[in-house]
Amino acid sequence: MEALLRIEHLSKSFPGVKANDDISIEVHKGEIVALLGENGAGKSTLVKSVFGLVKPDSGTITIKGEEIEPGDTAAAIRHGVGMVHQHFQLVPVMSVVENIILGDEPHKGVFVTKKAAREEVIALSARYGLEVDPDAFVEDLPVGIQQRIEILKALRKDIDLLILDEPSAVLTPHEIDELLEVIRKLAASGVGILFITHKLHEVMAVADRVVVLRNGKLVGTTTPKETNEEGLAQMMVGRNVVLSVEKGPARAKEVALEIKDLSVKDDRHLDAVTHFSLEVRAGEILGIAGVEGNGQRELVEAICGMRHRQTGTVKVSGKESPDMDPRGVHLMGVSHIPEDREKDGLVSSYSIADNLTLNQFNLKPFSVKGIRDFNARDEYADRLVKEFDIRTPSFQNSASSLSGGNKQKVVVARELTQNSHVIVASQPTRGVDVGSIEFIHKQLISARDGGAAVLLVSAELDEILSLSDRIAVMFGGKIVAIIDGQDADRQYVGRLMAGLSG
């Protein structure tokens, strides 16, 4: 049978790295192929080549027997390829409808028929069970919803091949289940699927075949039947990975972060967090579990001085921290790993070294008497790049040249190496490969053991369960229960998250 997609001997280099090295892959009709690999292994580069966003140096891409022009997105779309991008390709100032229809607008003559477009979007969202508000502006929406828009965009046209580049990184477990269901249905109807993820259980759940990349090379092909999660992790990283977290008991000391009667509004001026109080002690990890959109984002932003506190106070080591002053909060010893690394974590056009010292470039030793010391910065950057295994040819490169997971590592490295009293980690391992997740988890635990108070917010219930010493379940802007991390039960926490009383 003729393969739906055939990639042959594809190679692509960027200055200093061979992102793809002689890769050949086939995807057949109705087949779900999972593409695995560490951060920076070259997965995104490979699928971008298929979609015409990257022009390969050599090799051919054939779809349904027809070779397609390299670097021509419109041609890829014409050949029935749809793609969900790792980094959202949305226009923030436009509405959901406008974003979804862009490129193939329903029209009468030259005019866009807004009503028809809106109805189409509503029908589309109902068909796949991915709920969106068609009239909302994208910039006001949380990343989870933005991800849904991306998926809807790709599903809108009649496609033969669907490429998903880490579509589940920002989705809630429930949404992921629905997405996997959509993927299965599409495959059953004959669509070929190329699926990138770092979540191995998803691979085990849906993939027909697994292809693993390492350092730009194809290192192996397997099927979920022949292997298990440990086996996949080993294939990716090339060593044994401990998937479960090992940690000693917490030695909680004095209260380091004290939130009292905090109320915060969201972007639409609706109450997101209402009269919220919480204490996090030095030497413990407090995990906030909750379905996304229950006020976690607003809570974190208010703590870190990025959002106005309508009522209440936030105290760090006993002193009140300033409202709407992120730098002021940071100087009191609060580190922040923001959920949206692109928007709040990095300056993409700056070098990796500058990004690693972004909130301390003006302090010793990076500046002496108001003059920056680049040697100090470079030494520091060099050390962190090695320690956190940030895959790049040079720390002088711009942050925008990094792969998604490596960008995340830059943010994590910067925030976890400042000996802060309080660490606010929002989705710290989003988009990070299994090997690096293990590493980041160890770092969080050693920060805890070093006496920091860690406030962990994550959409990954497993991450919360395995790291937290105490778990606060958030629902509708309030804490509904605080339970001990030790005897937390997955089902029980899940029910609390859904707003049921245990």
Added chain:
Amino acid sequence: MLKRFNIKPWQLILGVVLLGVWIYCYIANTDITNSVVASGMRFGMPLALAAMVGIMCERSGVINIGIEGTMLLSGFTGFYIASWSKNIVAGLMIAILTGILTSFVHAMMTIQWKMDQIIAGTIINILASGLTSFLYKQGSTIPNSWPIFDIPILGQIPFIGHAFFTQQGPIQYLGLILIPAIWVMMYKTRWGLRTRAVGENPGSADTAGVSVIKVRMINVMFGGAIGGFVGGFICLELVGSFSKEFTAGSGFTALALMIFGRWNPMGAFAAAILFGLAQALSTQLQIFGVTNIPNQFITMLPYVFTIVVLAVSAGKVRPPAAAGKSYEKEQA
């Protein structure tokens, strides 16, 4: 609704206040009010059209500070062709063609060769200024200029009819159609949607199969056509002759008005008319011989007015996010 059209509440208030003043003056002295408003239109229209050039370019992500040069060159070619061929229609056609060619050069430099957009605009300006002064010949005239006429029914509308639809030339009237047409294009058509997407996030347009380069090239060149049209308009209709550096910074004023109007065609139009009115008012004050204020201060009025308004509104403006950045596929 206000967010939809990118109108800020204070702009709305300003508009209402001005309307009130207008109504008051209209009741107090209809004739003078009418003539001030009409001459405000005449001053404002070329600026409004020049601001459209800026909007077409920046909405698609290209900063064009070469509007000045585009108008200068087109006014020059338009006027001398009209003078030589004794045909003002031919003159206007050539002016538009010159505008397109000039912006094509700008587009090649910025979009294809990814040159710095400010430098490209500066090159156009310097080139235009040098070429036109070098080739300038005194004493040429055009055969006639366009007749000034009233539009039958519209001109009779009480209150606004006289100001907008009487005592103007054809190009002025054309502007009244062109500007709303650009607004409709920008907000109601497929092309407009794509243009705005390209100007905000070219990556999103590219991944949707929209050619960023094509959209930018066409918008910039369409903008150039308008720029040529304005240049021709000034030399062939408004002034009736070409003089060195006749643009006198109006290309830059237009950019300020574009910002004031928040990159919205109707907004920029309103801003330009406001500026034109300030200018008409200052002329009126001179005619009335207000002598206790030095003349220089009165001529400064429209500019001071613009600076104040811009200073008040600055900081809140939000240009198209990708304006000024050339697009590289690989970084998508």
